[in-house]
Amino acid sequence: MxxxxxxxxxxxxxxxxxxxxxxxxxxxxxxxxxxxxxxxxxxxxxxxxxxxxxxxxxxxxxxxxxxxxxxxxxxxxxxxxxxxxxxxxxxxxxxxxxxxxxxxxxxxxxxxxxxxxxxxxxxxxxxxxxxxxxxxxxxxxxxxxxxxxxxxxxxxxxxxxxxxxVEVPPEVMELARTDFASGLEVEKLGDHFEERLEAAGFFFPETKAGHMRVSLRNMWARLALTRADVQTLHGVLRQMVRWKERG
Known part of the structure; x- marks a missing residue:
């Protein structure tokens, strides 16, 4: 035995x-x-x-x-x-x-x-x-x-x-056939969003615009976006512009 x-x-x-x-x-x-x-x-x-x-x-x-x-x-x-x-x-x-x-x-x-x-x-x-x-x-x-x-x-x-x-991590991120977005990719997404929000008059009043931009950048960094996420959000912005132009 x-x-x-x-x-x-x-x-x-x-x-x-x-x-x-x-x-x-x-x-x-x-x-x-x-x-x-x-x-x-x-x-x-x-x-x-x-x-x-x-x-x-x-x-x-x-x-x-x-x-x-x-x-x-x-x-x-x-x-x-x-x-x-x-x-x-x-x-x-x-x-x-x-x-x-x-x-x-x-x-x-x-x-x-x-x-x-x-x-x-x-x-x-x-x-x-x-x-x-x-x-x-x-x-x-x-x-x-x-x-x-x-x-x-x-x-x-x-x-x-x-x-x-067995060392078991308390939390892991399972990536579905993609990688986390690089700092540059997140930066470009932030630029794209700011461009569209600027055109929509979001940054108002002017005295608060700087703080609003920083808050948005902080949000993007906090979300731990994947490359697929970034591509999807770019696509959302582009489609919203196309929809507005068709209207």
Whole structure:
């Protein structure tokens, strides 16, 4: 049940529905994880419904190790997290998914092996399961509705694993087959607009004209225009002049 890839083993403890096993496999594979272990699945193994719901992540199920007990599933692990949203009366560190997966990466970097336990759909992990863990992962959910679907919990944890190891920019600009406009192109657009606005009598009164021109230039710079944007706006101005001349 060993793997060469340094990643945590996600252990599904007594899962009740094949659909949730398959959806969990898909959630894991979305974020680059493939080490699944399944403890005593209610409907046996292999499970056709799990394969159907995996939807492209069948390799996770193909590699999944199926065992009879939690103790067997975590036998080769040096640190174990248990996911649960209920108080257990057990003295253990309680961490967020973000913190847990950052710790998991640190443990793997030191040569350790991490497992994450996910409980069955109806009632979650039993105290006997949680007692085998080193720490508890708790998701900050609505306290009036704390129950999370098995695959959802797997997805949240897998996302945090991925996020802890990949630099994700908080914002990017997706350019659709074009580039940002150069300073000269924006300057020429500003000139064109000022020319047309001047002809329309926009810069009035004269005492405010200078401030109005500066405000317009500031607006063009703030918009981060693409070359396609600049061409479109030039076209708008030209068409407005043609329409006026035809009238």
């Amino acid at each position: 060993t793997h060469d890839t340094p990643e945590p083993a996600f252990v599904l403890v007594r899962p009740q529905m094949g659909e949730n096993i398959g959806a969990s496999a898909r959630a894991m594979f979305n974020f680059g994880l493939s080490h699944m272990r399944v403890v005593a699945p209610r409907d046996g193994w292999p499970n056709e419904r799990a394969v159907a719901l995996a939807s492209g992540a069948g390799r996770v199920l193909d590699r999944a190790g199926v065992v009879g007990t939690v103790a067997e599933a975590i036998r080769d692990c040096t640190y174990v997290f248990a996911t649960t949203g209920r108080g257990r009366g057990l003295t253990k560190p309680i961490v967020s998914p973000e913190r847990a997966m950052a710790q998991a990466r640190a443990i793997h970097a030191e040569g350790g092996k991490v497992a994450v336990l996910f409980g069955p759909e109806r009632a979650g992990l039993e105290n006997e399961d949680v007692a085998l863990a080193n720490a508890i992962i708790s998701v900050p959910v609505n306290p009036d509705f704390p129950s999370i679907n098995l695959a959802q919990c797997v997805l949240l944890t897998a996302y945090e694993w991925r996020r802890a190891g």
